[in-house]
Amino acid sequence: RKRAQRVGRGTAGRRGKTAGRGTKGVGARGKVPVWYEGGQLPLQQRLPKRKGFTNPFRVEYQPVNLDTIAETGLADVSPEALLERGLVSKGAMVKVLGRGSLDAAVTVRVHACSASARAAIESAGGSVEILPPAYAGPRPPARGNQHTNR
Known part of the structure; x- marks a missing residue:
């Protein structure tokens, strides 16, 4: 070398x-x-x-469509039931969207629901219940670290 x-x-x-x-x-x-x-x-x-700027109080929902609900065959749809089937993540706020159609009547308990999804669920004989947000207080906690928005 x-x-x-x-x-x-x-x-x-x-x-x-x-x-x-x-x-x-x-x-x-x-x-x-x-x-x-x-x-x-x-x-x-x-x-x-x-x-x-980035809004630190932005609320994000995990979408679930009507065709996905129809595939599961659930009569009672809730965030917990969707979590068990791996359709949403833990602690997520769930919103039902109107893609697809329903044949059976289902009871849907979620954090948000689009107008078209609500109409489709109710026309199939089901019902929609809106859950309170997963956080306490009037708005969600700020995203970021301990020094953000203090």
Whole structure:
């Protein structure tokens, strides 16, 4: 194995003094940051700032369509029953949407329901009960860490 060349060990040796790095500038001093562009305005400063914000109180529902409910064959549809069948995740707020149709009467207890889904369920002889939200208080807890929205 060839020995590594020692550089910058005196002006008498090969590549003494500045060790082949030239004089001054970021390349002559320690590690060069990945984002460094030689003094040109960095990319993150050239691009415009993004507008808007993320609503920390946004409520997200997990959708379940009528055709999915019909496939399960359940007479009583609830978030717990859908969780057992792996159709929603734990602690999710469920919303029924109107894709598909129902043949049998079903009792649906969910957090939200679209107008078309409610009409289809009730025309099939079923009923819809809207559950209270999964969180306490008038609005959901803020997303983010302990320092967000304090």
